[in-house]
Amino acid sequence: MKIIHNPRCRKSRETLDLIISNTNKVEIIEYLKNPLTAKEIEDIVNLLKIEPEKLIRKNEVYYKEIMKGKKFNRDEILDILSKQPKLIERPIVFSKNKAIICRPPEKVLQFFNQESDHY
Numbered sequence: 001m002k003i004i005h006n007p008r009c010r011k012s013r014e015t016l017d018l019i020i021s022n023t024n025k026v027e028i029i030e031y032l033k034n035p036l037t038a039k040e041i042e043d044i045v046n047l048l049k050i051e052p053e054k055l056i057r058k059n060e061v062y063y064k065e066i067m068k069g070k071k072f073n074r075d076e077i078l079d080i081l082s083k084q085p086k087l088i089e090r091p092i093v094f095s096k097n098k099a100i101i102c103r104p105p106e107k108v109l110q111f112f113n114q115e116s117d118h119y
Contacts, residue, residue: 003015003029004029004093007030015093018105031090041055041078044094047094052074057086060084060086091103095111
């Protein structure tokens with residue numbers, strides 16, 4: 001199990017706490033310190049079964065000042081997200097072939113309720 005995590009985000013911290021209370025097998029990816037590549041982001045949106053634009057935090061300054069009202073294709077959005085990691089919605093938890101944007105944090109419990117084996 002992996003979490004795309006921002007330690008300054010309350011929702012992200014709450015999600016991580018829920019994961020840790022259910023398993024000790026978690027990889028924490030601090031995406032602001034170690035930005036994801038466009039390919040990694042593409043893999044995540046494919047697991048989420050969403051288009052990349054659904055992963056964009058629209059309240060971020062970069063979005064409001066640079067992106068709002070403009071059209072970008074899929075590859076351009078993936079590239080922007082890799083270069084502007086603050087734009088990525090979080091927390092995202094993924095394992096095996098499933099991913100969830102954990103807003104609210106309790107959504108992460110779906111991993112533990114649906115899987116018969118514990119992580």
